[in-house]
Amino acid sequence: MFSWKEFENTKTVLSQVRSYQDQAGQHHVTIRPIDLQRWMEVACEDLGFLMLVEMAGVDLTGVPHNTHRFELTYHLLNMETHQRFNIHVLVDESEVVPSVVNFYPHADWLEREQHEALGIQFSRPLHGLLLPHDQKFFPLRKNAQIKQWPVEKELTAPQLRHNPNKSEAPFPEESWQWKSFGLFSPLTRGDFEWMVCFDPVKVVDSKVNIGFAHQGFEKLLESKDWLQVLQLVEKINLGAAPNYGIAWSKTLEDLLRIKIPERAQAIRIVALELARIAEHLTVIHDMTFALEMPEHRLFINAREKIYELIEKYCGRRQGLGLTRIGGVKEDLPHGWIVEYQAICEMIKKNLKAIHRSLFSQNKFRKNLGAGQVSAQTALQWGITGPAMRACGLNFDLRKSQPFYFYQDIDFDIPVGIHGTAYDRYLIRLEEIYQSFRIITQVIDNLPLGSIVSQELDLDYTALKDYLSHSEIPRTWHYTGLESPNGEAGFLVKFNDSTTPYRVKIKTPSFPLVQALPSFVLGLQEHQLKSCLASLGIRRFELDR
């Protein structure tokens, strides 16, 4: 098992500028681009950091005592020991950063994103991901002046090789054909453009083009204060709004070392689990809707009941605005627990009956049972959540890095075998039951006391004033939570204590779409829709 003590010995062998350990126990090393490949090799192959969770670049112009123009941060995860490791690379404008796609294929899109946002050069040709090709504005640079964007050309199908010798047996690729699913096709539904290559029956390759809803959300957050950011981030995925709100509050609470009251922790757990149930029901509804099965209405009816519960608690259907820094806005209202118990029993009973009905239909099992994804693929592409657990990997932040008092709650993490859409369906269904189990335990042992930390029990202006005078560490900090579709969180850096200097949003949908070609390999055209629905891709999470 890897230990940080051994790591201290290892790092003396490698050249490095400086290293430190933050208050969350995460290790950070700061290096120069020339050492990056060697460090990645050690981290990936020797130290077991097999997953690149996130990568963020920042323009250091205006930061006191900065010696270089940019800083790139690679946030790595060791899934066995649950440790996290940050490699920071200081880069000058003229320098070329070695690409790390040979260690982490997921880095492909992440490098493209940093290249187009900041103009950082990597050691391989890169073209735009979220913005039109050939744009020269580099929007995340601090002095960026954005004028008119160039108009992007249409995605073209790659050229197929032709049979060099017609007299021989048919060359397999000769029968391949590329099919284009535009942004408004019934398959992609405005999420992305997709070119899929069929053999000609099954999918053999595909290419995804994203960025159609790119609003520059991360850039927008750099001009907002902490409390404004809290309002905005909840809208990244409206279906799981409490996740992003709580993740942002937790980021600040961790940085300022604020301990929130136990009752607030309990209510946050209840909110997170209710949002998980609602989002899983939405995804299962989408799967059955894609298969044109009449049962889809039943899942939406069940979700409405959950939304009613959330609305009764905080006044907003999806749980918007229930979080505040230092706790939660409202306590559970009188009679809420009794109502929850009745709805919980009703939904559990209904779900069992619906599952029996779906399971008895060949159409359901057959359509969802194709297209296996291996655990190795999930790791390579940085996939988390039900899509990863369906491949057989037992990893859930609620168990591996428990926050609040998840470690005291008795619940199981369902794990699949084959990584098919059917496995993902079963995992989501089981997670609904487990979430009910968690909420029931929490409300049975609901702690007494206040719902906001005493020092932060202030009105909006006073709270803003308090936060602006707080001493906040100016180092990178990552906070992630287990959202319904996977790990969601923020990699942040502060320069002063009023606005974030850089916010990188970690969303589960981004790696899922990058890995889409692996998920649909071997599927037939009529199976694509339900497979896509089972992944729970959220467009706003994708386009930042």
Add this chain to the structure above:
Amino acid sequence: MSKKIIPVLKIYCLCQPLLMTEWRSILSDKFAHSLPINLELTDDPSQASVIAWDGMISAKMQRLLPEIEHMLKGKTLLVMGEAQTLLKDHPFVRIFEAVENAPQLTGWSVLPEELLESLMSCYQKSSHV
């Protein structure tokens, strides 16, 4: 005895990342029967009579504007006008200038009741054209 035929209003949601979860709610038993028409969400814009759109044009979406304008011909457009005020003068996006009298949704967080109300005005508009 003649059987009453209930008209069907088919809706295509064009790129609405914010509201996507809420559109499904109108299919639930709680809301589906609250209007004198049947509502159906469709994935095929050619079949829809109402196109619901947030009206946001990103840098990459510029290329698709002619396609969108073609899609809107003969349909009723439902836009999220007020919700986009945050993005006014935003350097990354511009807002589609909706046709006059297009039914509008208000606010960032739209309730299913508000969706139904605006869909009813879409239905009235489309049935009078």
